[in-house]
Amino acid sequence: MSEKYSSSELLICLASRIMEDGTTAFIGTGIPMLAAxxxxxxxxxxxxAVFEFGGTGAILEKLPLAVGDMRTxxxxxxxxxxxxxxxxxxxxxxxxxxxxxAQIDMYGNLNSTAIGDVLHPKVRLPGSGGxxxxxxxxxRTIAVMPHDKRRxxxxxxxxxxxxxxxxxxxxxxAGLPRGTGPYRVVTSLGVLGYDDETKxxxxxxxxxxxxxxxxxxxxxxDLLLEKEITHNPPPTDEELNILRTKIDPDGLYR
Amino acid sequence: MIQRPDPEGFRQWxxxxxxxxxxxxxxxxxxxxxxxxxxxxxxxxxxxxVRCPMTLTRALVRSGKTDFRVAGQGVHELDMLLATDRIRExxxxxxxxxxxxxxxxxxxxVESGKVKNVVEWSNxxxxxxxxxxxxxxxxxxxxxMLGTDTLRRSAAxxxxxxxxxxxxxxxPALVLDVGFIHVSRADKCGNSxxxxxxxxxxxxxxxCRRLVVSAEEIIETDEIRAHPDRTIIPYYLVDxxxxxxYGSWPGxxxxxxxxxxxxxxxxxEKQATAEGMAGYVQEWIxxxxxxxxxxxxxxxDHLRSLNIRGDWI
Numbered sequence: 210m211s212e213k214y215s216s217s218e219l220l221i222c223l224a225s226r227i228m229e230d231g232t233t234a235f236i237g238t239g240i241p242m243l244a245a246x247x248x249x250x251x252x253x254x255x256x257x258a259v260f261e262f263g264g265t266g267a268i269l270e271k272l273p274l275a276v277g278d279m280r281t282x283x284x285x286x287x288x289x290x291x292x293x294x295x296x297x298x299x300x301x302x303x304x305x306x307x308x309x310x311a312q313i314d315m316y317g318n319l320n321s322t323a324i325g326d327v328l329h330p331k332v333r334l335p336g337s338g339g340x341x342x343x344x345x346x347x348x349r350t351i352a353v354m355p356h357d358k359r360r361x362x363x364x365x366x367x368x369x370x371x372x373x374x375x376x377x378x379x380x381x382x383a384g385l386p387r388g389t390g391p392y393r394v395v396t397s398l399g400v401l402g403y404d405d406e407t408k409x410x411x412x413x414x415x416x417x418x419x420x421x422x423x424x425x426x427x428x429x430x431d432l433l434l435e436k437e438i439t440h441n442p443p444p445t446d447e448e449l450n451i452l453r454t455k456i457d458p459d460g461l462y463r
Numbered sequence: 464m465i466q467r468p469d470p471e472g473f474r475q476w477x478x479x480x481x482x483x484x485x486x487x488x489x490x491x492x493x494x495x496x497x498x499x500x501x502x503x504x505x506x507x508x509x510x511x512x513v514r515c516p517m518t519l520t521r522a523l524v525r526s527g528k529t530d531f532r533v534a535g536q537g538v539h540e541l542d543m544l545l546a547t548d549r550i551r552e553x554x555x556x557x558x559x560x561x562x563x564x565x566x567x568x569x570x571x572x573v574e575s576g577k578v579k580n581v582v583e584w585s586n587x588x589x590x591x592x593x594x595x596x597x598x599x600x601x602x603x604x605x606x607x608m609l610g611t612d613t614l615r616r617s618a619a620x621x622x623x624x625x626x627x628x629x630x631x632x633x634x635p636a637l638v639l640d641v642g643f644i645h646v647s648r649a650d651k652c653g654n655s656x657x658x659x660x661x662x663x664x665x666x667x668x669x670x671c672r673r674l675v676v677s678a679e680e681i682i683e684t685d686e687i688r689a690h691p692d693r694t695i696i697p698y699y700l701v702d703x704x705x706x707x708x709y710g711s712w713p714g715x716x717x718x719x720x721x722x723x724x725x726x727x728x729x730x731x732e733k734q735a736t737a738e739g740m741a742g743y744v745q746e747w748i749x750x751x752x753x754x755x756x757x758x759x760x761x762x763x764d765h766l767r768s769l770n771i772r773g774d775w776i
Binding site: 238239260261262263264274275276277278279281282288289290291292295299318322327329330331332333334335336337338339340341342345346367368369370371374379380382383384385386461 | 509510511512513514535555556557558559561562565566569570573574576581583584585586587588590591594605606607608609610611612613616621629630631632659660661662663664665666715717718722771
């Protein structure tokens with residue numbers, strides 16, 4: 210890794226570049242907040258950030274520290290509550306949803322509930338929160354996480370948030386809204402997507418200095434590979450400048 | 464299921480609630496003494512450390528009442544109850560420290576088996592449980608939790624929709640024995656206004672047998688009547704009103720003050736160990752008789768330095 214930027218800064222830039230202008234994105238705590246703010250400053254000034262506890266359309270001038278703090282409705286168009294946001298998502302208004310977790314499997318299912326048996330957990334994790342709801346009802350979800358074998362596993366200890374569940378057709382069979390599901394995984398090693406036919410995770414591009422072999426080695430399940438795997442450009446000077454001077458001047462995510 | 468839906472019982476309870484505009488102003492100790500009993504099912508309305516009813520929580524811990532069942536869409540307040548072994552069962556959605564990571568109190572309490580029963584839900588599901596109760600019906604259908612272990616470890620059920628044929632998740636109504644909500648302003652009868660986002664205050668306030676409200680400011684009923692569109696919680700839902708300036712400290716309050724980041728970082732370090740947490744609870748809860756003593760200990764100069772608008776206190 211170059212000394213010019215940190216791994217967090219790279220994740221933020223990669224996530225930011227995925228966000229489109231003029232659409233809606235359900236934003237969780239941490240890296241997605243910085244990514245949304247960066248996207249608003251770069252290519253997506255009309256990105257509508259939606260926060261779980263009621264903020265819609267905030268202008269993200271200062272970095273929120275929590276999904277309910279007052280920066281999540283800074284100069285926003287609406288300050289409502291969690292029912293309004295979750296119901297807006299349930300009736301199909303939210304395009305992107307950001308997720309994280311302690312474990313992910315090849316179908317993009319996520320565990321943020323427990324390591325070990327949930328009834329006698331080795332580690333009790335924070336739980337679903339809004340994660341399950343985002344994974345259920347947003348059109349396209351993007352998971353952001355570090356990439357290693359402990360996290361990219363064959364079998365989750367607990368399915369907190371639905372990805373493609375057990376494969377093609379499983380979401381629809383379970384009753385989840387049609388046409389929804391995992392879209393991208395942004396990791397410390399690259400960007401992954403999903404195969405249209407099998408719904409299995411597929412490597413699309415690698416981060417600067419990362420080889421395909423390294424991604425495969427750090428993944429605990431059989432990873433599909435895109436025919437032509439591309440290289441993600443490093444953060445640009447403009448992206449880094451905005452991040453460091455405007456969005457995160459205190460360097461919380463450097 | 465920890466608390467079963469009972470819309471008929473709730474209707475009868477609500478029929479008997481006092482509908483008169485009377486003065487319900489009291490201290491936090493009196494509110495806890497009169498309206499909470501050991502074994503109750505409790506709920507707190509907040510998001511992370513935002514608008515967290517901490518004054519009420521400290522009084523609850525000091526009261527010695529215990530054996531509670533709780534709805535766990537909480538963070539900072541549940542830490543205090545978990546650390547003092549007051550919780551028997553949890554309807555669990557999220558207990559964590561957000562950017563500061565996993566919550567050590569919940570790890571200790573759940574991994575050791577001190578909390579006897581944990582039932583999983585999503586944030587939308589637990590809020591829709593309140594909404595169903597607020598609607599006066601036994602459940603609402605939803606498109607969350609389907610296909611996951613979250614659903615299997617919840618008490619929701621899946622049926623085929625009689626209209627569309629698709630599978631829907633039925634989210635059972637949840638009526639709290641006692642709810643706790645911290646608001647921006649209330650009159651002495653309980654009519655309450657909240658600045659900024661209102662989280663799940665609207666739904667939860669309508670899903671409580673008893674409701675204790677604490678407020679940054681107490682205002683005249685005439686002010687409430689001048690802006691009735693601002694009332695999120697009408698008085699007849701409320702049993703007690705507690706005047707608690709900085710009642711969310713060390714958390715934040717939209718339009719009033721920011722989170723006390725210095726104190727919170729110290730707290731995050733303390734909660735990492737059982738000893739550290741016990742010391743914290745001793746110093747910041749048990750060694751203080753009431754909210755006034757807490758404000759004196761923190762210091763008004765320090766509290767005012769957190770203010771967003773300087774003129775309110």
